[in-house]
Amino acid sequence: MAADLKTADIGVYGLGTMGSALALNLAEQGFRVAVSNREADWIAPFLEEAGPLAGHLSGHATLEDFVDSIAQPRSILFMIPSGAPMDAMIDAVMPLLDEGDTIIDGGNADFHDTRRRAAAFDGTGRHFVGMGVSGGEEGARHGPSMMVGGTDHSWTQLRPMLSAIAAKFQGAPCVDHLGPDGAGHFVKTVHNGIEYADMQMITEVYGLLRDAGGQTAPQIGALFESWQKGPLSSYLIEVSAAALQTVDAESGTPMVDLILDKAGQKGTGRWTLIEALKLGQSASTIEAAVGARGWSSEKALRVAAAPLLSDAVTGGTLPTEDEMKSALLAARILGHAQGFRVLSAASDEFGWQLDMARIAEIWRAGCIIRSALLDDLADAFHAGLPEGALILAPAIRDMLGDHLAGLRKTVAAGVSLGVPMPVLSASLAWYDSIRTARGSANLIQAQRDFFGAHGFERGDIAGAHHGTWNAIRRD
Template identity: 70%
Template structure:
């Protein structure tokens, strides 16, 4: 009897690939699996004996492709960059009309757009799919952001919706647009994630360094905030981490961890692309910068002994309610920056991104899932002057109540010499946005003075140059 072919193939049995393969199998799909290191294949199938009947292990790329029913759906869960290009080159000659390659890694969306174009006219299709939720999400239900052709989406949709996280029964996955749309949305998701993590860490720093609170006490406060508008996965994680005791020292685990945060590049990509499109990402840039500064730990140790210490000690740390309101305001502003970047990219690359739908697919499974995302989705579907989240009536109402607390919190950080790069960056952006007339008229005057770059006038149309006086 001929063996039933697989519904999908997963190439790459690392942490994420294995988790997604198991998720697919558990949801009733037959999965062909293979890996560059062939000994991983049998180990994977043996370890998952309960589901082994759902897998077709293949020792070669040819056998792997042949094991998948046409039109084939092949998911690459491999490192981004050159490995993806190498795999496309290797597998493309084995594919037929309508087959789809999916890159499920954190790839640069520019590379995804190039690969999408590379496959046009070959009969095969290329999909860039952002997957958020880490190992647990991949195994039990991630949030997924898909960019590719309608053909590929219709082919992938039943499987993607089956394995995705669910929010009130609705799958947290969507086809967001062609070529690099899915990977770009995932990139900005990660940029928002950087800002969210940094803002929580900044409040922790204010309480630890400014009010001498112990980790567990801060963790309990964060746990209490889970009952209100700050409810989120990252707040839950932070509360749990701060209250966890290190079995080696019997002290808070966070106090044993080196203050040096890693990064894989997606936050930095968000800032770079924002700047290219003329958008501000100050809250995200503050978070990326903070991780960069954290890496210079040896220099910071020397600088603490050399640079003048803070002498301004007046004022107390804001109340818990103020800190909660400041964090809420900062999170709204950082998300607003992220969504504005998505809007700019959608216009530049003709993607027609649905920001409400993006908000919805982030409500479960992904790292930035939070109570706010429902409010954002509703705002994007309602009255939205200039398409800007912070101008939605509901957001204006919340910001009116919380911005004063953000000002007091940033002021306390300045007075006590405690860096709050994301919270202060968010506030500076808000204050720039809310002013009809800023100070860049002077900058344009400077540009015309030294470079004759011209300027526009408030009282006349056209471009002008001034006859500036010579300098002594």
């Protein structure tokens, strides 16, 4: 099973879905790859299935043999669950490492863990990289988007290999060194928050067409497929179109009609939200998506509530196909704008100097949220943002202007027909809030001062003020 000592270009530990695919991708690009796995029994079948690529792969049952087989300075990629398993692996591998070696956590890790681990590596001569990988199994095998956080030393070492295996957008690899310590994992976390929002808004239009429009899954799938040709084009629309048109061979029923309406989540959407709130940001579109997954899992409550809660629907007409398409495009812009605001706030907080244009660029191919929109967003970042706001960039503002009416009509239809649209409506509410120069928070100021003497600012006289408020009438 083992090959020559110290000859592998990289080691990949963890032969699950992602680790296997990345190891094969590296091998296909001509790198010599050492592999290992906690359950060593998986190594031989993996090598057998690698076919002609097996010549570039060597399997190692023990951590010692695995580390020994990699050329120095070593690059070792871990594709295992985040949290305690990664800490345990670091403890196990650390005594086997030498000066200059880099270990990479390519899983979906909490960036706080990554910062803690990177700090622990500081001064040891060894390096720790937190790398977000997006694209699922297919992306990992044939070209993912990768978001690297770590030292310059590690980036210099990893760059040739990562550039070779990354997805390419017009020939340019979708990978970059985004900053130190937790920068890469934070960007991946926000990527996933945007992913949650994009997925949920697509399902809201599906729900409207199914429940208010009486359309079948294949009909909706065909409509989504037709949207792939325009500005809404994205991997998630493509996935949704294909999934909706898939029929269960045994029953002849569309697969989605057989699947329970309960969606799981592993945590990255929630992390995006938690970090947004800690940074004083509202990411209401993403929050609505995380919330919607939570409500989806409360199946028993919803089944019990359905016959008990009145709908009070007021009736109404379905939006046109173009209006629904516009709704998705406008909401996608708003979801991305919120995600980039969170990235910008984190960059300031942690001193990362994240390059938003580069992030948009490396998301244009390979990753789950890849879409035609990201190219427009990259251009907008390059041109500079008025007030630092993506939605004020002329091209983005124009696009929102063109598609806003569709979003409003779609949300209005959902409201009047009683079809839930948490993400589409949260996106519209955020847009309407931002475009309202004189909002209604003057009354919040008054309320706070009334009950808590918190003071308020006035528009006409500078400084802090207190009001002399009327007493509450009790008669």
